[in-house]
Amino acid sequence: MNACDEIVSLTQDLIRIPSMHSRPEEIMRCADFVVQWCGRQGITARKIVHDRTPSVLVMPGDHARLLLMTHVDVALSLVLFRDRLRALERNGRTQGDMVLGLLITGDEETGGENGAARALEGIGADFAIALDGGGPERIVTREKGVVDIMLTATGKAAHGARPWLGRNAIDMLLEDYARIRELFEGDDGGDHWHRTVNFGKIRAGESINQVPHTARGWFNIRFTEDDDPQRLAEAIADRVRSRVEVLSTIPVFASPPSPMTDILLDIAPGAVLTREHGASDARHLMVHGIPGAIWGAEGFGTQHGLEECVSIPSIEKLHDRLSTLCDRLESDGGR
Known part of the structure; x- marks a missing residue:
């Protein structure tokens, strides 16, 4: 053999x-x-x-x-x-x-x-x-290195018949996601050797006819040797209204x-x-x-x-x- x-x-x-x-x-x-x-x-x-x-x-x-x-x-x-x-x-x-x-x-x-x-x-x-x-x-x-973060958005609960009385936490989370994506714009010619973000999981709401009070989103960030992961997390926290928690960092x-x-x-x-x-x-x-x-x-x-x-x-x-x-x-x- x-x-x-x-x-x-x-x-x-x-x-x-x-x-x-x-x-x-x-x-x-x-x-x-x-x-x-x-x-x-x-x-x-x-x-x-x-x-x-x-x-x-x-x-x-x-x-x-x-x-x-x-x-x-x-x-x-x-x-x-x-x-x-x-x-x-x-x-x-x-x-x-x-x-x-x-x-x-x-x-x-x-x-x-x-x-x-x-x-x-x-x-x-x-x-x-x-x-x-x-x-x-x-x-x-x-x-690339990896940073996993969780955002927690806190709104105001209301009944689905009167959504204007509440503040939808899902909407807040999506608005924050748009702000986060601004930090990840750009390309270097096709091989994507730049930092990226993936919105991988969301958890919110208890009922379809209720404005959710809380929404959580989990994000997977990949970064290069040109990035400082701590500063990147701080930049995210500065521009969103949700609470930001860094779950793990891989160099x-x-x-x-x-x-x-x-x-x-x-x-x-x-x-x-x-x-x-x-x-x-x-x-x-x-x-x-x-x-x-x-x-x-x-x-x-x-x-x-x-x-x-x-x-x-x-x-x-x-x-x-x-x-x-x-x-x-x-x-x-x-x-």
Whole structure:
């Protein structure tokens, strides 16, 4: 069985475990499966748990030259690590001599605060690759940040037969939305690398014949490295009548310069550095000053959907390129 066939087979085993955030016990079972698989391969792996979220560390020590960040159902990194270790062992070396480390986390759907964010407090790396986006020909070095806010508009209740006696909170919320949108006008030529806002959810009213007293709206804001999220939230609060509450903030991922980026482009002819509008665990690297990229197999934009899939040929291509990268790092004598 070649590496790609084994990756596919192991992926099938992993995705049979329904490791969704709504089923934390299954995420834990998947992490245990990974640790047990490593044990059968003679690989030292360590499971850590924070707030019931497991992560698995497969490291040469506390620091790796190259760290692959994956989620519990991504098998490519495991097979790659095993094969690189076998090659070292044939030359009398051990896991402690590996250039490669793995961080496998169980909270891909909930932001990584209990997974990557916590695990990176105890390990280090010269460079990290999050296998969670991009594609074999697209190496992502920037991703937008995210701010989620809630607006609460307070009007005056009245009967629907006499709406002029009240003040409709929905109307107030929509008026505030129009004011917010003024902060998000503009385009930079088509790729939409500017801040955006989405009015995603509204809750108001108890009855169709009643003027609602209260209306709440939830907004998802994506911002670039040119924006200050705190100032953006303050600008929104200054121009609306509703009460503004910042629910969460996810920082921008913008990798510091690294010679490793040039190596990636060298081993992946035709690949380009690019940026994406989503957010991944790569953002947690910024706290520790670790340069990195998001690089993955081709998923056709189906991630987290009912039709989620991945191109098997692209898995093989990515595996081969990562193996070449490890060859390069192992042969340069630690430079």
